[in-house]
Amino acid sequence: MKNSIWFITGISSGLGKALAEAVMRTGDFVVGTFRTASQVEEFNHKNSNSGYAILLDITDEKNIEDTVQTTISKFGRIDVLVNNAGMGFVGAIEETSMEEVRTVFEANFFGTLKLTQAVLPFMRKEKNGHIIQISSHGGIKAFAGFGIYNASKFALEGFSEALAQEVAPIGIKVSIVEPGPFRTKFAGNGLGLAKNIIEDYSDTAGAFRAKLKGVDGKQEGNPIKAAKAIIDLANSDNPTLRLPLGKAALITIGLKLDSVKSDLEKNRRTAEEAVFV
Template sequence: MKNKIWLITGISSGLGKALAESVIEKGDFVIGTFRKESQVEEFNKKHTNNAKAVVLDITKENGIKNCIDKIISDYGKIDVLVNNAGVGFVGAVEETSMEEVRSVFEPNFFGTLKMTQTVLPFMRKEKKGHIIQISSHGGVKAFAGFGIYNASKFALEGFSEAMAQEVAPLGIKVSIVEPGPFRTNFAGTGLGQAESVIDDYSETAGAFRIKLKGVNGKQEGDPIKASKAIINLTNSKDSTLRLPLGKVALMTIGMKLDSVKSDLEKNREIAESAVYD
C-alpha cells in the first residue's frame, strides 16, 4: 500500500478515536484495536476500504504477537505505531494496593512495552517507521493523588527516551506525546480509583480526586486538534522527542523544569564535593 499504515491501540473513545478518524480523513490506512468483538464488528461495517479494526487486549502478550504477525502478513508493514491504550488511576500511594498498581502498569507500561518490542523487528527490517507513545504531562510532573499513574507514565517515558537513541541510527523515529487535560472520558468512567480511602490524605490525594472528577467534560484540550498535531508530527522532518499538548501541559511541565533546575543549583556545591579529590 502506498499510503501509510497506522496501528493505533485503544480507538474506542477519546484521543485514540479522534486520531483514528483524523488519519482516515487524511487518506492513510488505520488498523485500530478494541477490546470487544462487538466494537470491532460495528467499526468494520462503517469502514470497508480505509480502516480495519481488530480485537486486542494489550495486557495479553500472546495476543500482541499474534495480532502483529497477522497485520504484517495481511498488509506487509506498519509505518506508524501509536501506543494509545491505557488507563487512568487516582489515589494516594499508601491507599493503593499492589493489585491496583499492577492493573495500571499492565496496560500503561508492560503492554505498551510489549507492543513496541513486537513491532520494532519489522521496522528495523524496513529501516523506517515512527513509534508514538501517548504519555501525559503527568509523565513529567507528578501530582499528589496521581502517583501510581505518574509512575507508569514516568516508566514509559524512561524506556522511550533511551529507545529513541537506540533506534535513531536505524531510521526509526520515536515521539512521546504529553497531553494535559483533554475533553475525553479519562476523568469520567475511564478513571480507576483506589478502593481504600485514608482520611489523612483528604487535603492532598482526596482533593485531587474531587478536582479531577469536577473538570470532567470541561477540560481545555480538543482531541481533534491534538490528532492533527500528531499527524503533523509524523510528517515533520525535524520532529522532536517530546510533544506537549495544551496550555496546562506547557505550564505544568515548565513548573517541573523550574523545580529541577532550582534543586540542581541549590545543591551544586554538595554535588561537586561528592567526588574524589
Template sequence: MKYWFITGISSGLGRAIAQSVIEKGDFVIGTFRNQIQVEEFNVQYKNKAFAVLLDVTNEEHIESCISKVISEFGRIDVLVNNAGIGFVGAIEETSLQEVKEIFDANFFGTLKVTQTVLPFMRKEKRGNIIQISSHGGIKAFAGFGIYNASKFAVEGFSEALAQEVAPLGIKVSLVEPGPFRTKFAGNGLGQAQNIIADYTETAGLFRTKLKSVDGKQEGDPIKAAEAIINLVYSENPSLRLPLGKVALMTIGMKLESVKSDLETNRDIAKNTVFP
C-alpha cells in the same frame, strides 16, 4: 500512504487520531477490546481502515495480533501506543494489585507492543513510534502517583529507545497531553478502593478536582490528533510534544523545580567525588 497501528481507538484521543488519519487518506489498523466494536468499525470504514481485537495486557495476544496484521498488510509505518487507563489514589491507599493492573495496561502493554513492532520497522529501516504519555509523565501530582509512575516509566524507556533506533531510521516521540475532553476523568477513571481520611486534603482533593473537570477540559482531541499527524509527517519530529496550555504550565513548573534543586545542590554534588 502510511499504515498506522493505533491501540485503543474506542474513544478519546485514540478515536480522534484514528478518524483524523482516515480523513487524511492514510490507512488505520485500530484495536478494540470488544468484538462488537470491531465488527461495527469494519463495516463503517470498509477499505479505509481495519479493526482488530487486542488486549494489551496479554503478551501472547499482542504477538499473535501484530503477526496477523503484518501478514495481512505487509507493514506498520506508524505505531501509536494509546491504550491505557487512568487511576487516582494516594500511594498508601493503593494496593499492589491495583498498581500491577495500571502498569500492565500503561507500561508493560506499551513496552510489549513496541518490542513486537520493532523487528518489522528495523527490517524496513524506517517508521514512527508515537507513545501517548501525559504531562503527568513529567510532573507528579498528589493523588496521581501510580499513574504518574507508569507514565514516567514510558518516558524513560522511550527516551532511551529513541537513541537506540535513530541510526536505524526509526523515530520515537512522546506525546504529553494535559487535560483533554475525553472520558479519561469520567466513568472509566480507576480509583483506589481503600480511602484513608488523612489524605483528604491532598489525594482526596485531587480526586475531587479531576472528576469535576470531566467534560470541561481545555483540550480538543481533534486538534491534538492533527498535531500528532503533523508530527509524524515532519522531517525531524521532536522527542517530546506537549499538548495544551496546562501541559505547558505544569511541565514548565517541573523544569524550574529541577533547575532550582540542581543549582541549590551544585556545590554539594561537586564535593562527593574523589579528589
C-alpha cells in the same frame, strides 16, 4: 499501499478515536484496536476501505504478538505505531493496593512495552518507522493522588527516551506525546480509583480525586486538534522527542523544569564535592 499504515491502540473513544478518524481522512490507513468484538465489527463495517479493526487486550502478551503478526501478514508493514491505550488511576500511595498498582502498570507500561518490542523487528527490517507514545504531562511532573499513574508514565517516558537513541541510527523515530487535560472519558468512566480511602489524605489525594471528577467534560483540550498535531508530528522530517499538548501541559512541564533547575543550583557545590579529588 502507497500511503502510510498506522497501528493505533484504543480507538473506541477519546484521543484514539479522534486520531484514527483524522488519519483516515488524510488518506492513510488505520489498523485500530478495540476491546470488544461488537466494536470491531461495527468499525470494519463502516470503514472497509480506510481502516481495519482488530480485537486486542493490551495486557495479554500472546494477544499482542498474534495481533502484530496478523497485521504484518495482512498489510505488509506498520509505518506508524501509536501506543494510545491505557488507563487513569487516582489514589494516594498508601491507599493503593499492589493489585491496583499492577493493573495500572500492565496497561500503561508493560503492554505498551511489549507492543513496541513486537513491532520493532518489522520496522528494523524496513529501516523505517515512527513510534508515538501517548504519555501525559503527568509523565513529567507528579501530583498528589496521581502517583501510581505518574509512575507508569514516568516509566513509559524512560524507556522511550532510551529507545529513541537506540533506533535513530536504524532510521526509526520515537516521539512522546504529553497531553494535559483533554475532553475525553479519561476523568469519567476511564478512571480507576483506589478502593481504600484514608481520611488523612483528604486534603491531598482526596482533593485531587474530587477535582479530577469535577472537570470531567470541561477540560480545555480538544481531541480533534490534538489529532492534527500528532499527524503533523508523524509527517515531520525531523520530529521532536516530546510533544506537549494543551496550555496546562506547558505550565505543568515548565513548573517541573523550574523545580529541577532550582534544586540543581542549590545543590551544585554539594554535588561537585562528592567526588574523588
